[in-house]
Amino acid sequence: MAQHSSKGARFQAVTANRLKDGEVVYFKGNGWIENFAEAEIADGQEAAEALLTRASPDNMEAFILDPYLFEVSESDNGFTPVSVRENIRAKGPTVRTDLGKQAEAG
Amino acid sequence: MYRYDEFDHKIVTDRVNQFRGQVNRRISGALSEDAFKPLRLMNGVYLQLHAYMLRVAIPYGTVSSKQMRMLAHIARKYDRGYGHFTTRQNIQYNWPALDRIPDLLEELASVEMHAIQTSGNCIRNVTADQYAGAIADEIEDPRIISEIIRQWSTFHPEFSYLPRKFKIAVTGHENDRAAIKLHDIGIVIVKNDKGETGYEVHVGGGQGRSPFIAKKLTDFVPAKKLLAYLEAVMRVYNMLGRRDNSYKARIKILVHETGETEMRRLVEEEFAKIDASQMLSLPEAELDRISAYFAPPNYENLPAQSDAFEAAKEGNPEFSHWVKTNLVPHKTPGYGIVNISLKPIGGIPGDATDAQMDVIADLAERYALDEIRVTHEQNLVLPHVKLDEAKEVYDILCAHDLATPNIGLISDSIACPGLDYCNLANARSIPLAQEISTHFADLDKQYDIGELKIKISGCINACGHHHVGHIGILGVDKKGTEFYQISLGGSADEKASLGDITGQAFTEDKVVDAVDTIVETYLNLRQPEERFLDTYRRVGMDPFKEQLYAD
Numbered sequence: 001m002a003q004h005s006s007k008g009a010r011f012q013a014v015t016a017n018r019l020k021d022g023e024v025v026y027f028k029g030n031g032w033i034e035n036f037a038e039a040e041i042a043d044g045q046e047a048a049e050a051l052l053t054r055a056s057p058d059n060m061e062a063f064i065l066d067p068y069l070f071e072v073s074e075s076d077n078g079f080t081p082v083s084v085r086e087n088i089r090a091k092g093p094t095v096r097t098d099l100g101k102q103a104e105a106g
Numbered sequence: 107m108y109r110y111d112e113f114d115h116k117i118v119t120d121r122v123n124q125f126r127g128q129v130n131r132r133i134s135g136a137l138s139e140d141a142f143k144p145l146r147l148m149n150g151v152y153l154q155l156h157a158y159m160l161r162v163a164i165p166y167g168t169v170s171s172k173q174m175r176m177l178a179h180i181a182r183k184y185d186r187g188y189g190h191f192t193t194r195q196n197i198q199y200n201w202p203a204l205d206r207i208p209d210l211l212e213e214l215a216s217v218e219m220h221a222i223q224t225s226g227n228c229i230r231n232v233t234a235d236q237y238a239g240a241i242a243d244e245i246e247d248p249r250i251i252s253e254i255i256r257q258w259s260t261f262h263p264e265f266s267y268l269p270r271k272f273k274i275a276v277t278g279h280e281n282d283r284a285a286i287k288l289h290d291i292g293i294v295i296v297k298n299d300k301g302e303t304g305y306e307v308h309v310g311g312g313q314g315r316s317p318f319i320a321k322k323l324t325d326f327v328p329a330k331k332l333l334a335y336l337e338a339v340m341r342v343y344n345m346l347g348r349r350d351n352s353y354k355a356r357i358k359i360l361v362h363e364t365g366e367t368e369m370r371r372l373v374e375e376e377f378a379k380i381d382a383s384q385m386l387s388l389p390e391a392e393l394d395r396i397s398a399y400f401a402p403p404n405y406e407n408l409p410a411q412s413d414a415f416e417a418a419k420e421g422n423p424e425f426s427h428w429v430k431t432n433l434v435p436h437k438t439p440g441y442g443i444v445n446i447s448l449k450p451i452g453g454i455p456g457d458a459t460d461a462q463m464d465v466i467a468d469l470a471e472r473y474a475l476d477e478i479r480v481t482h483e484q485n486l487v488l489p490h491v492k493l494d495e496a497k498e499v500y501d502i503l504c505a506h507d508l509a510t511p512n513i514g515l516i517s518d519s520i521a522c523p524g525l526d527y528c529n530l531a532n533a534r535s536i537p538l539a540q541e542i543s544t545h546f547a548d549l550d551k552q553y554d555i556g557e558l559k560i561k562i563s564g565c566i567n568a569c570g571h572h573h574v575g576h577i578g579i580l581g582v583d584k585k586g587t588e589f590y591q592i593s594l595g596g597s598a599d600e601k602a603s604l605g606d607i608t609g610q611a612f613t614e615d616k617v618v619d620a621v622d623t624i625v626e627t628y629l630n631l632r633q634p635e636e637r638f639l640d641t642y643r644r645v646g647m648d649p650f651k652e653q654l655y656a657d
Binding site: 094 | 158527
């Protein structure tokens with residue numbers, strides 16, 4: 001899998017796709033939510049590893065596919081994903097703003 | 107058109123039922139993802155960025171109106187109201203939910219369609235010239251041998267676990283519209299000195315990380331021996347193709363590393379054995395049976411010139427423009443081949459809504475002897491339209507934003523789904539196609555520029571055929587930011603060539619300017635009647651490079 005965080009990344013979150021419909025989901029507390037804005041953010045590499053461990057299912061009942069860490073950055077409006085890819089996953093196709101999470105949010 | 111026999115029906119229905127069981131067991135937790143993933147891929151189901159994607163096979167790009175209506179219905183019922191036609195003449199749906207895909211496949215099977223062998227390391231959907239059976243000077247309808255190859259390659263037990271995927275394309279015409287030299291096997295239907303029909307076989311073409319033009323391994327294989335020859339190629343590949351590195355596993359690498367001469371010898375040796383066994387000789391009766399499905403439809407006896415058509419052109423310059431770019435002469439007097447552009451200015455290349463698919467199905471039924479074709483350049487074709495009725499067809503296409511007169515022009519670009527959808531992509535492709543098409547929207551300008559094929563891929567896998575674009579654009583990722591490498595001089599036709607990279611990559615906001623600079627350089631340098639590709643081949647890279655990197 002491609003690298004989704006740079007080496008010195010400070011803030012990271014965990015994402016995956018949901019088995020039933022492929023929906024992009026984020027880890028928070030003890031479960032998975034659809035909206036990036038509510039995703040749990042880990043500060044520092046140790047916290048990130050701990051977050052990923054908590055998120056990774058140890059049995060098949062989790063129904064969540066391939067959780068991984070990705071880098072986010074802090075701005076005035078909260079956190080945003082660093083890469084274009086994760087921004088697109090968080091919102092939907094940039095060429096169809098009527099589809100995906102961005103449509104549901106608007 | 108070919109109709110399923112009882113075996114086709116049974117294998118497709120059985121597969122749907124089998125997959126339904128697998129999906130149910132995965133959702134209940136009885137199957138792990140590791141166990142399930144190869145099974146879903148065998149049924150054309152990928153997991154992309156936002157959702158699952160289902161790729162449906164359209165053998166040799168031919169669909170009936172009934173099938174097109176089903177594709178529209180599926181877009182409406184199981185997806186978000188549209189589908190995406192691909193460079194493999196297939197259609198992809200971007201949003202189906204996994205738990206509904208078995209129902210979707212069951213509905214597809216009711217019109218003799220499926221998603222089998224649209225993924226995985228097997229022989230994929232066979233593609234062919236979109237003008238098959240309609241264009242003049244064709245040696246033989248390429249769909250006949252394509253159908254035979256489809257039947258031979260479907261669930262072929264020996265070739266279900268190849269080193270890598272395998273793609274075959276066929277043309278029956280000297281003008282190659284199927285990009286056969288960029289396929290694992292490309293077949294050209296030819297006639298020998300005695301007037302017998304046979305097949306020229308090209309092997310080892312492909313794009314991706316290491317692009318190659320296929321090598322011609324034989325000038326002539328007689329019809330009844332073609333499957334034996336193909337089996338020989340497949341067997342050599344299956345035995346010797348690399349399995350240690352997926353980037354080096356395609357047959358193009360085997361041909362390259364083995365050498366053309368040795369590869370030919372290995373294939374000939376295997377071919378001699380298979381041929382001697384006569385196991386794969388194609389019986390005349392079977393060849394005739396399949397051919398009958400592709401017999402010419404019942405054309406009317408019409409004069410070559412249509413007065414209604416000429417008058418419509420006279421009275422309507424927009425129609426006349428459309429005729430110039432989108433209507434191609436048919437082999438039958440009084441008929442034309444209609445190209446439906448899926449590249450509206452600023453639109454998404456290859457996308458069609460459910461409503462548009464329904465309209466196209468109606469048009470095919472009413473005006474085009476019930477046939478539709480998908481092109482590898484992501485457009486659609488109504489292959490048999492009466493010139494008398496071309497204006498009616500045009501008016502209906504216009505009303506549904508399907509009459510953009512730009513086939514082969516700069517706004518008719520190929521683009522893969524890119525980072526807007528694809529899990530493998532490094533950069534977006536579609537927005538660039540949209541920006542370029544909007545920038546060059548002026549039709550007079552497009553006509554002045556003439557034939558210019560832009561092909562855009564969002565990663566090195568080259569689904570957008572950037573290596574063979576007259577102007578090719580490749581998206582690359584640099585630390586999470588999109589950059590684009592530009593190449594010039596590629597071509598996918600009978601004089602296939604791979605593009606040369608101009609130099610340093612461009613940021614997204616500089617790509618349209620760069621394309622504009624390339625076009626202006628061409629316009630300044632061209633000689634009368636020279637297309638972009640001709641000028642590039644005459645003057646080479648330097649003048650373009652000078653302008654592009656002037657600062």
